[in-house]
Structures are given as structure tokens and as C-alpha cells.
Amino acid sequence: MSDTESRLGMPSGAGAWDERSERWLAEGAAGTAGRAGEAASGAEVPRAVPRRGAVDPVKALMHRHRELCERAVDPLEIAAGLEAHGVTDRTAARFRHRDVFSLAEEMFARVPRDGDSQGFPSASPSASASASVGREWGWALWALLPGALCAAAVAGLRLTEGQTRLLVAAAGVLAVGLGLRLALARGPLSRHGAPSAARPATGVWIGWLLGYAALGDGLLRTAATGGPDTLPTGAPDGPWPLATAPLLALALSCAPAAWSARLLAGRARRRLTSSRGLEEFASAVRPLLLGSFALYLGALAALLALCAAVLDEPAGYAPTLALGALLLLARLLTAHGFTHAPAVVLTACASGEAIALAGVFAGRLPGCGFLSVPAEELLDAWGAGSVPALICAAGALTLLIHAGRTLTRASAHAHPTPSP
Known part of the structure; x- marks a missing residue:
């Protein structure tokens, strides 16, 4: 079974397909022999319809993707699976179809089925509607949970001090x-x-x-100015200040991130229904992707301004928005099954920040002053927030380009097959 068919939840049993394929091939061969006999006797032979004789390329394609065809609940899943296997509109033209969608419609219509249920358990309409409503409200409430827990943790940090404050911080990290x-x-x-x-x-x-x-940012500034003289206290006026506004804004932005992802998935699914070609679908989904991305950034900027005003801290728009964009794109790609690129980019961004910090500390060693030059130049020119802003922005731009190529595919938006 292929990776795409496995991701869509296709079954592995295909004995019934083999029997039906052999029967179709036998019937096609018998039909060809009968037409040959009629031609020899001088009878008028109607023109055979292409792809319905003994050599039927669509039937061969169906047999190759028999698990995908038999398990699909609509033609869109077949179209998505074919596209994931490299079938394009130009390939579909060889099967005498204008695009992959019309080819998938024929394949779906020609799949023999023993019943309408397709092996899925039946459920009453009222039970299905109740479950759907539960899922609708359930995920929305869960999306609000990180922001609520982070707000409680920040409030605890503001109301405590000393060792109690450290315990509250540890508990807040675990809870969030x-x-x-x-x-x-x-x-x-x-x-x-x-x-x-x-x-x-x-x-x-x-x-x-x-x-x-x-x-x-506080650690980078402290290191560049000579290093901390005491252990980090975490106090706002200490040598290593704690920035809580960006964390609170990012935690609260989980809700708009979920809504943006839902908007993208729903609109893309409707485009998948109305589009008549892969290129047309990609052209329609690309603005949806950029619009959902911009909608999230706007919500994050508003939340960051609100948190900075309430907590009386610098907003730090550039590094926080770059980090939020990076995390959203990484999660969107992961949610649609593309996990390699997000893992590589997140690793590179975290490593870049660690290298910048390490370079500043290593620059104190004799003869190693050049190691701290890049970070110190950025610090002098645009402040400590420029280092994570540039690193995360580069990572987010890389993932945005990658998402523009992967999340605009039909296969990225196929509904998962219901599980038994």
C-alpha cells in the first residue's frame, strides 16, 4: 500500500477486486471476439467505444489504485489520491479526460460496490448530528485552553516573589x-x-x-554588556528580565490559529468541489492560504498590543509576529501530513538563536572576538529583538513558500476516511 493510500486510511484487502477485474477482462475479450465474428460474416458492426473493450486504460488505472477507488466516499478523494501519485491534467488527457477530476468521476462511477454503506457502521442521523455539534464546540473550547492557563500563570507570577514565584513559573510551564x-x-x-x-x-x-x-532578549543584552553579575532573578528590573507579554499573546493566539486553519480547510474543500482542474484548484487555494495567514497575523498583533498594554511591557512586534508565523505554518503543514520541512526549519531556527547566544559568550575568549560581531552588530543597529526576528522570519518565509507548493494540492485537503 502506498503512503498516500495509507494516510487516507485505505484497506489492504483486494481479493474481490482481482476477481472482478478478471471477469471484466474476460467479458471484454468475449465482446471483442463476437465483434470479429460479425465482421467476418458481413454484418454491420457498430463502432466500439474506446476504453470499454479488452484494452481499457481506465480499467487498468482503477486496478492499480483499486484500494483507493473501493474505499473512496466521493470522487474528490480519488482525484486527491491520483494527484498525490503524480497524475496531472496532462496525464488525464491520455485517458481521454480533460482533467483529473473528470477522470476520478468516471473511476468512482465504475467502481463495483456491494452496498451503499461501503463497510462503515451505520448511525442514525440524530446521533451523527449530535456528534458533529459536539466536535464543533469541542475543538473551539480546547483552543481557548492554552490562553486561559497562560493568563493564570502570568497572574500568579505578578502576585508572588522569591521561591514561590519559581514554583508558580514551573507549574505554569507544565500547565500551559x-x-x-x-x-x-x-x-x-x-x-x-x-x-x-x-x-x-x-x-x-x-x-x-x-x-x-x-x-x-534579556540574556543577549546582558551578555553583550559584560555578562550577568548575579543569578537570574526574573524580576522586571533585574539583569535578566522575563518577557511575559509575547508568551501570553502567543498562547491566546491558539484560538485564532485554529479558526484560520478551519477557514482554510473549509474553503479549500468547497474549491475542491467546484474546480475542474488541478491548476485551477491551486490558483484558487493560494489566496485562501495567504488570507488565512494574514488573518492570524492580524489577530496576533492585536493580542500582543493588548497584552503589552495590560502587563506594561514592550510589545516586541517583530520577533513575536515572526515566531507566531513560523509556528502557525509549521503546524498547518504538520496537520496536513507534511512533517519533514517543519521539523528541519524549526531545528534550524532554534539552532540559529543558540549559535547567536553562544557567539556572544565565546567572543570573550582570547582571539575569539570575531564570533560575537554578527550578534553585536544586530544588537547595536536594531536591538536584541532583531536576532530572533530575522531568524524566525527567514524560517517562516521558507515554510510559506513550501506551503504554497504543498497546501495548494488537492491531496492535502482530502477528507480522512472514517474509521470502523
Whole structure:
């Protein structure tokens, strides 16, 4: 079974298909022999319809993708699967179809089925409607959980001090991490509605990026000016200040991120229904992707301004918006099954921030002053926030280009097959 068919949940049994294919081939051969006999006797022979005789390229294509055809619940899933296998509109022309969608419609119409249920358990309309309503409101509530937990943690940090403050910070990190995991395991940001299966290393790099957003700028400024003289206190007026506004804004932005992903998926699905070609579909989905991306950035900017005003902290728009864009695009790609590029880019961005910090500290060693020059030049020119802003913006731009090529495919928006 191919990776795409496995991702769509296609079954592996195909014995019935083999029997039907042999029967079709036998019938086609018998029909050809009968027409040959009529021609020899001088009878008028009607012109045979292409693709319906003994040599039927569509039938051969159906047999090659028999699991995809038999399990598909509509022609769109067949079109998405064919596109993922490299079938283009030009390829469909060889099967005498104008595009992949019309070819998929014929394949879907010609699939023999024993019943309408297609092996899925039946459910009453009222039960299905109740379950659908539960899913609608469920994911929306889970998307609000990280922001609520982060707001409680920030309030706790503001009301405590000393060792109690450290305990509150540790508890807040654990609570927000758990809430974020629960939110990403449900709804539009989950991997096709299944529990998230992100690589452990990816979670570590995301944690580093968020930690740098809270502590990195203060540490970089302190290192560039001679290093901390005392242990980090985390106080706003201490040598290593804690930036809570970016973290709170990013946590609250989980809700608009989920809504943006839902908007993209819903509109893309409707475009998939109305489009009559892969290029037409890609051209229609690309503005939807950019619009959803811009909608999230606008919501994040508004939340960041509100959090900065309430907490009386610098907003830091550039690094926070770049980090938010990076995390959203990485999650969108992961949710649609494209996990390699997000893992590579997140690793590169986290490594870039670590190298910038390490270069500043290593520049104090004799003869190694050149190592701190890039970070110090950026720090003097545009401030400490320019380092994560440039790194995360470069990563976000890379993922945006990649998403423009992958998330505009029909196969990226095929509905998952219901599980038994």
C-alpha cells in the first residue's frame, strides 16, 4: 500500500477486486471476439467505444489504485489520491479526460460496490448530528485552553516573589504545555482529527523558541554588556528580565490559529468541489492560504498590543509576529501530513538563536572576538529583538513558500476516511 493510500486510511484487502477485474477482462475479450465474428460474416458492426473493450486504460488505472477507488466516499478523494501519485491534467488527457477530476468521476462511477454503506457502521442521523455539534464546540473550547492557563500563570507570577514565584513559573510551564498539547490534538490543527504525533525533537525546539521569546532578549543584552553579575532573578528590573507579554499573546493566539486553519480547510474543500482542474484548484487555494495567514497575523498583533498594554511591557512586534508565523505554518503543514520541512526549519531556527547566544559568550575568549560581531552588530543597529526576528522570519518565509507548493494540492485537503 502506498503512503498516500495509507494516510487516507485505505484497506489492504483486494481479493474481490482481482476477481472482478478478471471477469471484466474476460467479458471484454468475449465482446471483442463476437465483434470479429460479425465482421467476418458481413454484418454491420457498430463502432466500439474506446476504453470499454479488452484494452481499457481506465480499467487498468482503477486496478492499480483499486484500494483507493473501493474505499473512496466521493470522487474528490480519488482525484486527491491520483494527484498525490503524480497524475496531472496532462496525464488525464491520455485517458481521454480533460482533467483529473473528470477522470476520478468516471473511476468512482465504475467502481463495483456491494452496498451503499461501503463497510462503515451505520448511525442514525440524530446521533451523527449530535456528534458533529459536539466536535464543533469541542475543538473551539480546547483552543481557548492554552490562553486561559497562560493568563493564570502570568497572574500568579505578578502576585508572588522569591521561591514561590519559581514554583508558580514551573507549574505554569507544565500547565500551559499540557493545555497546548490537548488543543493541538483536536480540531483543525490536529493531524486530520487524530491525536498529534509530532516528533519529540520538534517539541524540544518549539520549547526553546518559546523560552527564548521570554528570556532570550534579556540574556543577549546582558551578555553583550559584560555578562550577568548575579543569578537570574526574573524580576522586571533585574539583569535578566522575563518577557511575559509575547508568551501570553502567543498562547491566546491558539484560538485564532485554529479558526484560520478551519477557514482554510473549509474553503479549500468547497474549491475542491467546484474546480475542474488541478491548476485551477491551486490558483484558487493560494489566496485562501495567504488570507488565512494574514488573518492570524492580524489577530496576533492585536493580542500582543493588548497584552503589552495590560502587563506594561514592550510589545516586541517583530520577533513575536515572526515566531507566531513560523509556528502557525509549521503546524498547518504538520496537520496536513507534511512533517519533514517543519521539523528541519524549526531545528534550524532554534539552532540559529543558540549559535547567536553562544557567539556572544565565546567572543570573550582570547582571539575569539570575531564570533560575537554578527550578534553585536544586530544588537547595536536594531536591538536584541532583531536576532530572533530575522531568524524566525527567514524560517517562516521558507515554510510559506513550501506551503504554497504543498497546501495548494488537492491531496492535502482530502477528507480522512472514517474509521470502523
